[in-house]
Amino acid sequence: MRRVRPGTASRSAVGGPSRAAGEERALTSVAAGDRYEQPEDLPRLWHVTLSVSGREAPLKEVRRALEQLAHDHPFLLTSRYANDHAEIRYWEEARDLHDAAAVALRLWGEHRQSAGLPPWEIVGLEVIDRETYHQRVAEGYGPPPATPVGVHPY
Secondary structure, three states, rough: OOOOOOOOOOOOOOEEEEEOOOOOOOOOOHHHHHHOOOOOOOOOOEEEEEEEEEEOHHHHHHHHHHHHHHHOOOEEEEEEEOEEEEEEEEEEEOHHHHHHHHHHHHHHHHHHHHHHOOEEEEEEEEEEEEHHHHHHHOOOOOOOOOOOEEEEOO
């Protein structure tokens, strides 16, 4: 890497000409009355609740598998489990509900082998946006905030 004193470089880091010492760059402005509108395709946060169930499995194995899933999927908030069903709650960042739901529907199957998850099927899925989640909690009829975070028996 070449070091240069400020004002002596003839080219910028991206290969274009640099400004001469003291030269100001052109400023651009927004016309009066124009408002910034956030692009619609930016990712948003979605609260996901995934419910799975199937044949009974040893509780120790279910717990270990869910702990491994939490390690593999860092946004996992909490898991509740019994020997024949489990519920996983987490935040997913996605462009829209369809993308968040698609990821959620793949989660169990894609991690089944690597985390050692039981061969259970998905029996329920809820995906809601962040605003709806917080509104439900504030009104007292939504799922309580996921505390304590982690893997817990029912």
